[in-house]
Amino acid sequence: MQQISLQPQIEIAGSGLATLDFGREGMFGGRGIGSRSQINFSDSSLSFGVAQRMYRGAIGSFTLGGVAIDEANSGHGKQVFMHQAFADFQELRFEGYIGRTNTPTAQIVEFPTIREDDLVDYTSVLNPFSNGANPEEHRYSNVAGIVFNGDLHHFLNVHAQHQIDSAGVGQSDSGLNSVGISFQYEGNPALSTIDRFPSYGFGLESRAINKSFGGTSNVFYGGGVLNLQPGLVDKLDLRLLGQVSFGNDTNTLTTLNDTYRADQESIALSLRKLYSPFGKPASQIAMTAGMKRYSKVPNANSYGVALSYGKNLGQGFDFVSQLGYERRSSGMTMAFGGHSDALVLQFGLSFNFGSTFNQSIGPRRSPTNLLHQYIPN
Amino acid sequence: MSKDKPSENNEETLGRRELLKLGGIGLGTGLMGNAFGQQGHRATAQQQVSQWPSAFDPLETHPPYPPRDRPKPGEKIHVHDIEVTIEVHEIVPGVQTHMFMFNKSYPGPEIRVKEGDWVQINLKNSSPEFHTIHWHGIMVPMEMDGVPLGTQWPVGPNQEFRYLWKAQPAGTHFYHCHVMTTLHQQAGLVGSLIVEPKEPDIVQKTFPYKREYTMILSELDTNFVRNMMSEMVEMGVQMERMNHSAKMMREMNGKMMGWFKSKEEFVKAVKNGYIPPYLAARTGTAMPITPNYFMINGKSYPMTDPLMIRRDENIRVRLIAGGFMPHFIHLHGHDFWHVCQDGSPLAAPVRMNTIPIYPGTTSDIVIQGTNPGFWHFHDHSDLCTTNNGQHPGGMMTMLMYEDAREAGIKWEEVIAISS
Numbered sequence: 001m002q003q004i005s006l007q008p009q010i011e012i013a014g015s016g017l018a019t020l021d022f023g024r025e026g027m028f029g030g031r032g033i034g035s036r037s038q039i040n041f042s043d044s045s046l047s048f049g050v051a052q053r054m055y056r057g058a059i060g061s062f063t064l065g066g067v068a069i070d071e072a073n074s075g076h077g078k079q080v081f082m083h084q085a086f087a088d089f090q091e092l093r094f095e096g097y098i099g100r101t102n103t104p105t106a107q108i109v110e111f112p113t114i115r116e117d118d119l120v121d122y123t124s125v126l127n128p129f130s131n132g133a134n135p136e137e138h139r140y141s142n143v144a145g146i147v148f149n150g151d152l153h154h155f156l157n158v159h160a161q162h163q164i165d166s167a168g169v170g171q172s173d174s175g176l177n178s179v180g181i182s183f184q185y186e187g188n189p190a191l192s193t194i195d196r197f198p199s200y201g202f203g204l205e206s207r208a209i210n211k212s213f214g215g216t217s218n219v220f221y222g223g224g225v226l227n228l229q230p231g232l233v234d235k236l237d238l239r240l241l242g243q244v245s246f247g248n249d250t251n252t253l254t255t256l257n258d259t260y261r262a263d264q265e266s267i268a269l270s271l272r273k274l275y276s277p278f279g280k281p282a283s284q285i286a287m288t289a290g291m292k293r294y295s296k297v298p299n300a301n302s303y304g305v306a307l308s309y310g311k312n313l314g315q316g317f318d319f320v321s322q323l324g325y326e327r328r329s330s331g332m333t334m335a336f337g338g339h340s341d342a343l344v345l346q347f348g349l350s351f352n353f354g355s356t357f358n359q360s361i362g363p364r365r366s367p368t369n370l371l372h373q374y375i376p377n
Numbered sequence: 378m379s380k381d382k383p384s385e386n387n388e389e390t391l392g393r394r395e396l397l398k399l400g401g402i403g404l405g406t407g408l409m410g411n412a413f414g415q416q417g418h419r420a421t422a423q424q425q426v427s428q429w430p431s432a433f434d435p436l437e438t439h440p441p442y443p444p445r446d447r448p449k450p451g452e453k454i455h456v457h458d459i460e461v462t463i464e465v466h467e468i469v470p471g472v473q474t475h476m477f478m479f480n481k482s483y484p485g486p487e488i489r490v491k492e493g494d495w496v497q498i499n500l501k502n503s504s505p506e507f508h509t510i511h512w513h514g515i516m517v518p519m520e521m522d523g524v525p526l527g528t529q530w531p532v533g534p535n536q537e538f539r540y541l542w543k544a545q546p547a548g549t550h551f552y553h554c555h556v557m558t559t560l561h562q563q564a565g566l567v568g569s570l571i572v573e574p575k576e577p578d579i580v581q582k583t584f585p586y587k588r589e590y591t592m593i594l595s596e597l598d599t600n601f602v603r604n605m606m607s608e609m610v611e612m613g614v615q616m617e618r619m620n621h622s623a624k625m626m627r628e629m630n631g632k633m634m635g636w637f638k639s640k641e642e643f644v645k646a647v648k649n650g651y652i653p654p655y656l657a658a659r660t661g662t663a664m665p666i667t668p669n670y671f672m673i674n675g676k677s678y679p680m681t682d683p684l685m686i687r688r689d690e691n692i693r694v695r696l697i698a699g700g701f702m703p704h705f706i707h708l709h710g711h712d713f714w715h716v717c718q719d720g721s722p723l724a725a726p727v728r729m730n731t732i733p734i735y736p737g738t739t740s741d742i743v744i745q746g747t748n749p750g751f752w753h754f755h756d757h758s759d760l761c762t763t764n765n766g767q768h769p770g771g772m773m774t775m776l777m778y779e780d781a782r783e784a785g786i787k788w789e790e791v792i793a794i795s796s
Contacts, residue, residue: 057471190611194618194625232615233628278651279612315652359600360765366607367505367614368475372465 008052010357013065016044017115019320019348028118028304028324028342040346042070043115047084051361058091059361063101069134083140090364095147103127103141104157104182108201109223109241112272112286112308114320114346119304121259121326122268122290125243128207128217129165129177132256137164141178152365155184157203167257169213180205185224190367193227193235193274200224209261214250217261219243223268233277239270239288251296253335259294266292283311300331316353322346440516441545442493448541454495457488459510461554462503463610466565468670469677469764474599475606476565477504477554483675484593484699485552485568492547492575498540500532505613507531507556510540512570513737514550514720517542525556534617547574548720549695549739551593559666559701560609562595564602565675567699569593572720580693580716583726584743589693590684594734594772595675595700596668596761668702671761671771678762678773684754687780690746698734704761704772707731708744709752711776717741731757744776749784752776 018041047065054060065084086099105125113119117135120126130137145159161178170177182203192198202222209217223241243266250262268290275283286308294300304326311319327341362369448454459479466476466483479485490496502508509531511523521542525531532538554566569591580586619625637643647653673681686692693716696706707730714726719739732740755762755773764770778784 188614190614191618194615230622231625231628232619277649278646280652282650362603362607366603367610368463368603368607371463371610372475 006052007358008050009360011049011051011354012047012357013049013354014044014046015350015352017041017320017348017350018044019114019322019346021344021346023344024342028326028344040070040348042068043117044068045083053361054089056091058089061088062086063088067136069136081134081136081140083136086143093149095149096145097147098144100140100142102139103143103161103163104145104159104180105203105205105219105221106139108182108184108203108221109199109225109239109268111239111241111268111270111288112284113288113306113324114308114310114322114348114350118306118322118324119268119288119290119326121302122266122292122304123241123288125205125219125221126260127163128209128245128248128257128261129163129167129170130257130260131167132260133166137166138260140164152370153186155186157182157184163207167255169209169257169261171208171210178205178207186365188367188370189365193232193237193276194230196227196230198225198227207261209248214248214261217245217248217263219245228271232279233275235274235276237272237274239268239272241268242266246295249296251298253294253297253300253332256335259332259335262297262300263295264292265295266290281312283309285309294331297331299329302326302328302332310350313349316351318350318352320346320348320350442543444516444543444545445518446543448495452495454497454541455490456497456499457486458499458501459485460501460503461508461566463505463606464565466675468597468672468675469680469770472599472670472764474597474602476602477506477508477561477606478565479568482568483565484595485566487569487571487591488552489571489573490544492544492572494544496540496542496544500538500540502532502534502536502538505534505610505617506561507533507613508554508561508566509538509556510552510566511555512540512542512550512552514546514548514739515542515570515572516545523555531556534613544572546720547572548717548722549591549697549741550720551697551699551739553699557609560602560605563597563700564606567593567595569695569697571695579722580741580743584691584693584714584716584745586691586693586743588685588690589695591695591697592673592774593675593697593699594704594706594756595672596702597670597672598666598668599670599765601666668700669763669765671756671763673772673774677764678755678770681772681774683775683777684744685777685779686744686746687778688746688749688784692744692746694742694744696732696734696740696742698736698738701736702761703736703758704734705731705757706734706754706772707757708754708776710748710750711744711752713745714743715740716743746778749778749781750786751778751781 018039021038021040045065045067047063049061049063051059051061063084063086066080067083068079069081082100084101086097086101088095088097111123116139120135120138124138127138127141141164142162143159145157148156158181160176162176163178165177180203182201184201185199187195187198201224205219207217209215221241221243226238227235228238229236246263248261248263250258253259253262268288270286270288272284272286274281288308289303289305291303292301304324306322306324308322313319324344325342328336333340461477461479462481463475464478464481465473467473476483498510500510507525509523509525509529512521519528521540522528550570550572552568552570554561619629637646670677684692684694698704712728712730715729715732716723716726717740732742734740752775753773754776756771762769762771762773
């Protein structure tokens with residue numbers, strides 16, 4: 001099976017993000033923000049990928065990457081979380097992948113907070129098996145999935161997952177604990193700021209929780225992006241993610257894991273103003289807000305809000321800042337260490353880059369490939 | 378050109394005016410490279426030295442007809458419809474790339490007209506990018522020259538433009554899009570344009586031939602074309618959508634994707650924070666252009682078409698440098714005659730076996746069936762005989778004798794195709 005005569009395409013991508021955090025005692029976005037200030041480099045990541053053309057025009061690839069986790073929350077003694085380690089095979093209408101990567105439930109909508117896990121309680125479909133030490137467990141999981149596409153715009157993802165069970169609430173310690181199906185529409189990337197509805201999707205996930213922890217947790221989720229003010233220079237968009245989880249009988253919230261698997265309804269909304277003169281993003285301001293309530297837990301609800309600002313300082317390099325606040329009702333405070341609210345102010349810099357060597361494979365969804373629907377060289 | 382005639386009493390030695398022209402050509406090729414210039418010198422040095430200065434005609438490059446004439450009633454006009462679309466082109470089996478195409482063909486359709494005839498080209502742009510057509514080597518009125526933002530507005534998506542010009546001078550020429558030429562010509566928008574002489578063809582008279590071949594030589598960086606074309610198409614798709622929104626057009630005014638109406642506007646934008654792409658990266662690919670496929674008429678070896686010949690037959694081959702690299706086309710087992718350069722007959726044919734073809738030039742050669750067999754005909758710049766770095770490939774084809782078997786050649790034992 002070994003063939004080494006052809007050099008693969010090699011891709012390296014990374015994101016460096018470091019902020020100075022000033023926090024009032026509490027917990028924000030699943031991370032602990034204590035009374036002290038901290039230099040926070042979580043969500044910095046580096047990924048490495050190789051790809052090669054297969055027989056019949058297919059593409060095979062492998063990606064490996066790690067993301068820095070919050071130093072204050074390194075409950076496992078780890079500083080780097082392997083968030084990507086998966087193999088992928090794709091033809092024109094079919095894709096199959098297996099390994100550690102983004103959980104399919106996290107791909108519907110991306111919110112413009114400075115880190116993926118800011119306001120994670122509202123902006124992500126939560127992992128009901130997580131103990132909360134690492135919010136990355138909500139974004140990434142071990143997945144085996146197949147994706148069928150229609151005209152490279154409509155994607156149907158059928159998958160099974162082993163979501164990381166750090167809380168030990170699953171029916172077994174190994175094997176698959178979650179199955180689901182999701183649908184996603186992605187418009188022409190050239191028109192992502194012009195089309196009224198550039199993307200949307202919805203899905204259903206069933207998670208096998210041990211009966212002693214309330215039993216199965218199912219979640220239905222859906223959302224998308226609406227361009228309120230379409231344009232190429234001044235753009236205003238609205239992002240929405242709503243979710244309803246049901247089937248689990250947990251009725252008190254004493255640990256973070258309880259807050260992830262108990263039946264709940266939540267909604268996240270974000271209003272983003274993007275300024276892009278000369279075809280390049282220059283600055284962005286966004287207000288993201290979320291709220292949720294637990295249907296079987298008395299007096300358990302919360303809301304959070306984040307005001308985020310980013311200014312481009314050069315190619316891939318941004319100044320970022322964010323003011324975040326979360327408040328929880330009395331039914332939730334025990335799970336959050338007795339803290340009913342959290343406030344954090346962050347300033348920092350981010351650098352994103354990507355580079356491809358020995359390029360021989362084009363992106364599947366470029367505007368030209370969408371015209372003719374073929375596997376690009 | 379059309380006035381070129383062989384000597385009345387000796388066709389093989391050619392006439393005085395042709396000899397004079399060689400002097401001019403010789404000067405030009407001196408600028409292009411020593412190999413070419415020296416070979417021309419070898420054939421006619423004596424005549425050049427003794428006759429060129431006294432017979433110099435300062436009007437020699439005048440157009441045969443006034444370029445700014447308009448068609449008169451009753452004059453015939455050749456009408457061609459040319460549509461630009463984006464298509465998928467296969468260079469060799471398994472290697473496909475998106476390309477702009479004239480009439481869904483790469484190279485575009487050959488246009489062949491008589492000198493002095495009127496030609497009308499109806500260009501229809503059915504792609505999301507801007508285009509024009511430049512008539513390379515043709516003495517057109519300025520407004521028909523096809524230089525975007527220079528002599529005409531570029532033809533936008535779903536727009537049409539009508540070119541009208543008189544075919545002159547005679548010879549081998551070509552046409553290509555002149556919008557962002559680095560990309561558009563490389564990405565497929567090139568075709569041959571043959572203007573047949575009104576007077577009897579001096580090449581035909583000297584080397585009677587029945588078959589002729591046109592070979593457009595070009596190169597392609599598949600990564601550059603893929604990435605840049607995608608970026609251009611993305612902008613085109615956006616602009617097409619903007620055309621339906623007065624609000625977006627106002628919003629974009631002066632801030633459009635790095636395109637500026639004037640030098641002053643560009644300088645002001647840089648002061649206001651705009652970073653030109655050449656500062657941040659060379660192009661969208663962040664890499665210099667590195668061609669990895671080298672083609673004859675859009676195909677790389679072994680998919681190139683062979684030249685067919687028979688013993689004692691003359692064939693004319695029109696070589697057109699439709700790309701951005703020089704090529705050095707070599708024929709095994711034969712010498713050939715270089716008879717025309719940039720459309721014009723040379724003062725005297727020049728005997729050679731490797732001819733340099735520089736970007737933008739055309740060279741006509743005559744191959745004579747003197748050595749039956751199967752012979753390689755290829756660029757002798759070895760990089761250009763590869764497909765993505767693998768030899769053999771690229772700019773290579775074969776000269777094949779149809780009557781090789783009758784000549785006793787057992788070709789089955791030696792010919793193989795590798796890829």
